[in-house]
Amino acid sequence: MRKNVDKIYQEIPRLTDVKMIRDPRGALGVVEGVKDIGFNFKRFYFLTDLSEMSERGGHAHKTLRQCFICLRGGVTISLEGWGASYNFRLESCEKALMVPPGYWRELKEFDGESLVAVLASEHYDESEYIRSREEFEIF
Numbered sequence: 318m319r320k321n322v323d324k325i326y327q328e329i330p331r332l333t334d335v336k337m338i339r340d341p342r343g344a345l346g347v348v349e350g351v352k353d354i355g356f357n358f359k360r361f362y363f364l365t366d367l368s369e370m371s372e373r374g375g376h377a378h379k380t381l382r383q384c385f386i387c388l389r390g391g392v393t394i395s396l397e398g399w400g401a402s403y404n405f406r407l408e409s410c411e412k413a414l415m416v417p418p419g420y421w422r423e424l425k426e427f428d429g430e431s432l433v434a435v436l437a438s439e440h441y442d443e444s445e446y447i448r449s450r451e452e453f454e455i456f
């Protein structure tokens with residue numbers, strides 16, 4: 318079990334390029350499971366109706382993998398885990414942020430019209446959230 322936890326933590330968040338197919342009609346962005354983002358997704362959700370004052374996140378996931386793409390506007394995503402902290406500013410639909418399990422995240426500094434898409438490796442399961450800092454510290 319301890320081995321699994323170590324393996325989870327050793328993965329670091331990373332940005333990857335979203336494949337963009339452009340022609341005179343516009344642009345089409347594609348993200349495919351496994352080959353583009355390293356995991357298959359079972360769930361898509363999005364954050365909208367955000368204000369510049371909105372702050373989301375404030376939790377970690379024990380097992381869930383996620384991919385964040387800011388389709389419109391901007392968002393700052395702060396991640397903390399495995400003794401390291403990361404700060405990502407997403408403001409282009411051409412970048413995807415991969416977040417492995419075990420990272421505490423804060424989402425803030427949204428632009429007024431932000432639209433943030435999230436691909437998740439599993440269905441929603443509240444029992445795999447870590448919502449308290451106390452629990453996170455000993456995870």
Ligand code: TYD
Pocket residue numbers: 360362364372373374375376441
């Ligand atoms: P949460 O994951 O805490 O959102 P954020 O990290 O953006 O602040 O979820 C907010 C609420 O929505 C919480 O009550 C759980 C619920 N929820 C679902 O029912 N299904 C889902 O797929 C997600 C992501 C959240």
